[in-house]
Each structure stands twice: as structure tokens, then as C-alpha cells.
Amino acid sequence: MAKLSLSNLKSVIYSAAFVSALNVTPAAGIEVSNWDAVLTEAKGQTVYWNAWGGSPRINDYIAWAGSEIKKRYGVTLEHVKVKDTANVVSTVVAEKAAGKDEGGKVDLIWINGENFAAMKRQNLLMKPGWADKLPNWQYVDVENKPTITVDFTIPTDGLESPWGGAKLVFFYDTARTEKTPNSVRDLVKWAKANPGRFTYPQPPNFIGSTFLKQAFTELATDPAKLLKPVVENEFETVAKPLFELLDELHPNMWRKGRVFPKNHVAMRQLMADKELDIIFAFNPSFASSAIANEELPETVRSFVFSGGTLGNTHFVAIPYNASAKAGSLVLANFLLSPEAQARKQDPKIWGDPTVLNVDKMSADDRARFDALELGIATLKPAELGAMLPEPHPSWMNRLEKEWVRRYGVGN
Secondary structure (H helix, E strand, O other), rough: OOOOOOOOHHHHHOOOOHHHOOOOOOEEOOOOOOOHHHHHHOOOOEEEEOOOEEOOHHHHHHHHHHHHHHHHOOEEEEEEOOOOHHHHHHHHHHHHHHOOHHHEOEEEEEEOOHHHHHHHHHOOOOOOOOOOOOHHHEEEEOOOOOHHOOOOOOEEOOOOEEEEEOOEEEEEEEEEEEEEOHHHHHHHHHHOOOOOOOOOOOOOOHHHHHHHHHHHHHHHOOHHHHOOOOOOOHHHHHHHHHHHHHHHHHHHHHHHOOOOOOOOHHHHHHHOOOEEEEEEEEOHHHHHHHHHHOOOOEEEEEOOOOOEEEEEEEEEEEOOEEEEHHHHHHHHHHHOOOOOOOHHOOOOOOOOOOEEEEEEHHHHHHHHHHHHOOOOOOOOOOOOOEEEEEOHHHHHHHHHHHHHHHHHHOO
């Protein structure tokens, strides 16, 4: 099989003809319910965890998790730092096409959304469902967090294990900004009054694409359409309000919308350098964490739109042909432990919200969360507002392509 280029990667992933040609039955999973056997098999294994590597704090957290599972279970963690999860999916696609159904390069993937949908559709994930059989699943907040069992409208079916929560939150510096916008349309008005002081990362960067989805969802005349697969002959009509808004917004953005930051970390630096007045992230604790680590001034605060903002859950998944399935299960289970989740939610460490229900924990474990100081810029749960559902993954793939056609390099 020829090497896949980045430009045609997503079209390959979503090609039904290509998928049907890969007529290989996924390898069977291991018995998760026999946890002692899993621990025995995992000892001595090396787990190659393919996870985004763009944040030093997240990288440090992953390194800590690796040191803990090494000490406790004899499992070695190798963090394979990736820029785009779609590239990891293409590796598993290529291995399946070549008939490599065992000994794959990828053991665990940090994943959600369109990449999970693509892997599930193509039978690239370890079966049967295993996540809800992990020992620490008992603490997971399935009752109050529907995005744990449905990922971008796709049922997870136990094929991926939740790792952290996410909700789109905006941030502003009170020393420079008094009134904040209350919707994407209001944001356009704000940008016109404050030219050059807002931007978003260039899609298909995840945070940049999230901004597109937020605007797309807010502007949709029929939101129910967004929860179903895109119908090509309806795309132009449904997406028209989004691109009309972007056409109006871009000339008033940072560098007039001709240049875009790489990610939310780059936006944070632009705010620290006083080039931007409003930024955003998919983490309610992002600003508090940045303040705690002296990356943003103490005058930064959070806000959301009154109509709601997007929210979801991020996960880890095991490819069907992973070399270290048992070790991956041990790592996934450790990441769900109250100890690991509390450490992750600490803004000084990372600030990523937990997927656990603290009411299900022991008194000692609840105390870990009670002791957390979430920071001066973190909104309380009641202040975060409504959670808007993620559109079906096919919409994001189509929106990103159209965005590149309209605003990409050379346009």
C-alpha cells in the first residue's frame, strides 16, 4: 500500500470503497473481567501511547502516570508525541491493509470524535467492549455525563475509556476588557469594535475546529440535522450561515485573518504578550492553570455564552492489533483511578476536569478532590451554562475541507 499523504488522509479514512477492501476480521480482545490475569500478562510489557504532545504540562502528567504504572505494575510507558491523531489512525489503517493483525506499532490512542468514529466503523478497535469492565469503571459518572457513552453522536460501546471532560470556555483580561460577547454573532460585533484582538487556531487543529463547530451549532436553523450524517446536497445550505459569519469576522481578527495560531497554547502566549484580548480553550480550568504556572496574568477571567457552549469527553482506545493489550488496559484503568483523576484536575498540574463521580468514592478519595483549589479564573459548575451537543463527525470532516478551500494557504 502506498504511503498516505496528510492532504488525502481524511478522505482515505472516510472512503467506503477503501474500507470494504480491507476484509480482515479484528483480533479478539482479552478477558478484562479476569483482572489478575490481565496484571500478570501486562507485567514487562511496553505500552506505546500515541497522544498529543503539544503541552509540556500534559506531557509531564503522562510521564508521571508512566512512572507510577512502572513502579506498581511493571509496565513501561512510551509517550509517542503526535500532532494530529488522524495520522495515528492512518498507521493502523495501513497495518490492517498489509494484513498486520498482531504486533501493531500503536498500543493506546488519545482519541475522540471523528477519529473514534472512523476507527469504530472500520473495525480498527479492540473488541469486545472493555472499558466498562475496568475495575475503576465503578467510579465513572455515567449518570450525569452522557458524553461518556456517546462520543459525537456515536455510541462508545465500551470501545474507548473516558479520560477527561471538556467544555468550551472563553477567557479575557479584566485589565484590558470590560464587556465580553455573549454569542458568536456578538463576537463578530466585538471584533469589529476591537480589530485584531481575537483569532482562532487554523483548522484542522482540534481547538480551531471546535470554534467552527461552536459557531456552526449556534447558527444552525435546524440543529437536529447536525446530529445526523451530512447530506452532501444539503451541505452548502446548512453551512451557509457559518461561512457568511466567518467572512465577516476574519478581516477584523488578528493579522486580518491571513495568519492563524497553531493551537490554544499559541493563543495563550498571544494573550500574555497583549496581542489578543479574548482567547478560548476546551478546558474550564485553562486560565487558572496558566495563572498558577505564571503563563497568564492574574487579571484573566473566564466566561461562556448564555446559549451554551460545546462539551464532550476525551478517551483512550486500544487498536485491534495492539502489541501490548494487557499493558494498555492497566494504563487505562490507572488513568481512571481517583488518585490519577484528582492529580489531573489540579490546575497546578493540568486542570483537566474529571470523568468520575466523587459521590461514588471513599471518604479518603473524596478528600483528594475536596482539597483541590481550582483557581480564581475557574467558573463553578453552575456558571458553565448549558452543554451543546457535538455535531455528527461527518460534519466536521466536511466543514474542515470547505474551510481549507476558502481560507487555506494560497487563498
